[in-house]
Amino acid sequence: MKARIPRTLLGSVTLSVALLATGCTTTVTDPVALPQPDSGNSTSRPDSGSSASQPDSGAAQQPAGAGPQDDLGKRSRDGGYWPASVQLGENPELGPVILDGQGFTLYRFDKDDSSPSRSNCTEGCLLQWLPVLVSEKIKFENLDPAGLGATARPDGTQQVTVGGWPVYRYAEDKVPGRVSGQGVDGLWFVVGPDGNKAAAPAGQ
8 A cells, every 4th residue: 555745856856756655665656857869859758657767868988997887777978877776774884874776885975065966976086986866766765755856967867865965886896785985085975864974873
């Protein structure tokens, strides 16, 4: 049984959100952030029942080096990817953290802005830090819907935000659960469920 809640404004995108009574899962059911094709022709909005869950954004950028990005499917021009879900996880050292649907840790960037939300990771930065994008049917599992949002990227896609902070996956995390991006350049940190930097629970 599903309980409906009002349509929620996530960044510049209005989304229909459903809460499952059996758990804390929100599902975005409206297609969003469809970038314009290179030809300049208008893009029609796909039916929300379509099996396609990722907008076509043209040729994808492939960051240098083999790694976890190889199994991410279609990529945006900025190198972003569309995960099936974004969810709450637990790290033995950092406590509650945010993961993508494959179990890879997500990060925030201190040079980004959270109010209003804006990503400042561009060009070379995107070779290592992969924007996590909102897809047509993304699921947010065990996260507070009030803290979730989206912000526009230069390539026309919408990046997931948590607590206002755009979130990314680190290309050097080769296996799920790794946090090798923690503290990189003193600017990148694992993101917690409220958008703050993840930190070990008090007393641990």
